[in-house]
Amino acid sequence: MAADIAEQPAGYARLLETGPVAAIAEVAAAIAARRPRHVVFTARGTSDHAALYAAYLTEIRLGLPAGLASPSAITLFGARPDLSDALVVGVSQSGGSADLAEVLRVARAAGALTVAVTNAPSSPLAGIAELSVDVSAGHERAVAATKTYTAELLALLMLVEGVRAGDGVLPAAERAALDALPGLAERTLADRTPAQLAHRYRFAARLVTTGRGYAYPTAREAALKLMETSYLPALAFSGADLLHGPLAMTDPDVPVLAVVGSGPGGDSMREVLPRLGERGADVVTVGSADIAGATARLDVPEVDERYAPLLDILPLQQLALALALARGEDPDAPRGLKKVTTTL
Structure with missing residues (x-):
């Protein structure tokens, strides 16, 4: 992996x-x-x-x-x-x-x-x-x-x-x-923050991922990677849907990975984060700028919002890998999974 x-x-x-x-x-x-x-x-x-x-x-x-x-x-x-x-x-x-x-x-x-x-x-x-x-x-x-x-x-x-x-x-x-994307991707992958966060969250019982617009697929893919490599229950919500009920489950013991880039989607997420702060949630942002209330940030170069999913997912993949290893799992052989899944 x-x-x-x-x-x-x-x-x-x-x-x-x-x-x-x-x-x-x-x-x-x-x-x-x-x-x-x-x-x-x-x-x-x-x-x-x-x-x-x-x-x-x-x-x-x-x-x-x-x-x-x-x-x-x-x-x-x-x-x-x-x-x-x-x-x-x-x-x-x-x-x-x-x-x-x-x-x-x-x-x-x-x-x-x-x-x-x-x-x-x-x-x-x-x-x-x-x-x-x-x-x-x-x-x-x-x-x-x-x-x-x-x-x-x-x-x-x-x-x-x-x-x-x-x-x-x-x-x-x-x-x-x-x-410019290959060079920006190299720069993103050079950051060691994902490994540091993995040790911090190795005993987490569940986790939430969130993003809005182009970032929402990134939140969903990050949740899937965490579930299939660390067996960690990870729930993905759009920033809008998070406020319609699921916000109630967030607290200091539930880490939240929030993808916050530039453009309308990122601006919308900046309105969601204070609500998470009211719940005392442990929020890690993915993006190019520090945001008040976040406990950590996975640094990603700022690009047009359309291109951001090609970079935002990279540190989240690294986090899934590092977290699996920190929890004593083998991310290369997830239990019960095959490379090709047959469905009807």
């Missing part, structure tokens, strides 16, 4: 090379030419969080309604929704989930434009889809997905921005911002 985490800056650089950029641009141009009226993402586990990020991008950047499909509606209940004007995107690291493949098969038969985003270009999912995007993350050794998750994030970002451009070609300013 440590090796996979460390490879992410190189993974960003690889995905930004000429070949992958051109391949994603071609898919983006084909999508733009079809002019879908709405977008449906289908995914499981870690990839579900990447798909949620893409749904935010789609609605905010493309102005198209977007949502996440419930695969069981099709695979278990036999639903056949009208997807004739839709773009349906399957996101899966392995491309081997039978239920996701079935969703794309049904969607394509209904007239939808189908796209597979996967780390396995020869997988069943990629074979069923009309178009496919290879996230080019390379072989991932650990069961807990890290570098494939961030590769999905970057590929989906490039895809959405390519559709927005119309011809698939990223504007120069966009490309320059993306080209």
